[in-house]
Amino acid sequence: MTAPPRLEATLRAFADRLFVTGGIDPGDAAIALPPARLALYRDLLRGNYRGMLRFALTYSFALMDRELAAAAGADGLPTGTDAIVARFLEVSPSRTHSSREIADRFRAFLPREHPKLVARRPDLVDLMTLERAELGAMFATDDPGRCLDAVEIDALAAGSLDDLLALTVVRAPSASIVRTRHAVVGLRAALERGETPDPPRATAETSAVSRGRPPRFGIEFAVLADDAALVLESADPGVPIAAERLAANWFAALPEPARSRDDAWKAGAFAGAAMQALRAGFLRAI
C-alpha cells in the first residue's frame, strides 16, 4: 500500500522534530508546532524511553548514574543519563515497543556514542549483556518440561548418580550461558543491594541465567566453572536428552587436562553442575 504523500510528509516532519533526528531540529519550516507543546511531546517521548530503558537495563543505569555523578561532567561526560537517552533517540530509537529490542539497541549504541563512559567503566557493556540475558529469561515463551520441586531435588541430591543419570532433562530455551570479559554477576548483585560497586575487574566470567519455578519464576544467576558450563552446553535448548547421554556428550567434549582426570572427579563435576542447573531451572525434567 502506497503511503498517502501529505500524511507521510506531516508525520515524518513531526517525528523528526520529536526525535530531533540526527541531532537536528528541522524547525517550524518542516512543521509548525507550539514550542511548549513540542517540548512536552519530547519530554513524554524521553520519559517513555527512560522508563523502558531503566526497566530493561536497571542496574546498568544505576551504574551509569553513579559514574556520571562521580565524574560531575569531567572529561566531556554527560552530567546524567537523560542526555544519553536523548542522544539515543536522535540516532538509534527502537523500531518496536519491545524492551528486549530497546536493550539490544542501547547496548550497541552506548560504546559507539559514549566511548569515554565505557572506558571509565569497561564492565558496563558486559553488565548490559547480563541484563539482556535476564530479560530473555524473564520474558521468553514457556519452556518445555517442568522445574523439579524442592522435594524432588532433595531426593535426587540424597540419591545415587544412577538416579540422576536415569532422568530425561531438557535445557530451558529461556536460559542462557553468558560469557563476559569482566565479572558482572557480583556487580549486578551489589547494585541490586544498593551498595557501592567495586572497581571493574577484568576477570573473564561465565554465568548461567535461568528462570525458576512458578509462581514467581525468579531469575537465577550462577557463576560457572568452565567444566560446569560445558555440562550445560552439552544439551541443545528445547531438545530432551537423557541425563546419561548428556554426561557422555560432556565427557566427549571435555578438554585436557580435565579429560584425563579420574572418574570420581568426573562424576562429581557432572552431578554438581547438573544438580545446580536443575535447582535453578536451567535444566528441566521431562
Added chain:
Amino acid sequence: MPTPSRPRNFGLPALGVGVGLRKKHADRIAAERPAMPWFEFTPENYMDRGGRSRAQLMSVAPHYPMSCHGVGLGIGSVDPLDWDYLRSLKRIIRETGALWASDHLCWNRDGGRSSNDLLPLPFTGEAVRHTAKRIRQVREFLELPFLVENVSAYAILPGAEMDEAEFTRAVIEEADCGLLLDVNNCYVNWRNHGTDPKHFFRTVPAHRVGQMHMAGHDDRGDVCVDTHGSPVRDEVWDLFRDALSLTGPTSVLIEWDNDIPEWERLAAEAARAQAIYDDVVGKPIATAGART
C-alpha cells in the same frame, strides 16, 4: 442519539464498570476473584511471552470477561502494518477469549522509529481514508469487534480540514468500527485546545460507542496531561454522566496505570463510576462478575 435500527453499544455486551488488569493486583485477583464485572488487559505486556506475566494473565482470563486494549498498533502510521505484531495480537486474543479488541486513533512510528506514544493525526480527509483502510484490514484480520479510542493531544497538527469530532466520526464510519470513548481525553483536549467535549459526544455516532474509559490527568495549568496516575477528576465525572446519557448501557473502564493504588482504592473508584452508571442508565444488562 442512537439510531433505533442499529444495535446499541456497537453490538457488544454492556458489562458495567471494570478496571485494567495490572501486575500489581493480578495475583490477588487470581486468588480471591473479587467482584468485578470485567477486566481489560494490555496485550503488549503479554504477547509472545512466557513466565510470570503470562501466567498471571492466564490465571485471571478464564474467570472474567476480558477485553484486549492495545497501545502499540499505531493504526494511523504510514509505515506498513506490522503483521508479526498483529499475528501475536490475534494469538493472545484467542488465548484469553477477549470479547473485543481496541487500540488508539493515533500514530506511533515513522521510518522505523517507534515513539511508544500515542501521537495525534492530522484531521484531514487523506488521514481519514488512510486510517480507515488500515482499521478495516486489522478488524478483518482479527475477526473480532474492533474499537478505536480518541486520544489526548497536546497539539493540533497543521492543515486540519475538520475538527477532532468530525475526524473521529469519519474514520469510524468509513472503517465500520466501534469507538472506545475516552471521556478524560475529551476533557484534556477541551482544556488543551478548547474543543468542546459535548460537541464530541454529539458528533460521534452514539451507537458505535462500545466502551468508555475514565482516568485521571495532571492539570499543569497551561496544559493538561493524560497520566492515568490519579483519581478521576470531578469535571470528568460530570462529563461521564453526559456521555452515558447519550450512549446508554455500555462497558466502562477505570484506567489507573501509574502510581497504581491498592486494590481497595481502585475498586472504590470503579464503584463510584458504577453508581453514576446505575443512576444514569440503570443496572448493566449483562452483568457478568467473576465466573466460578
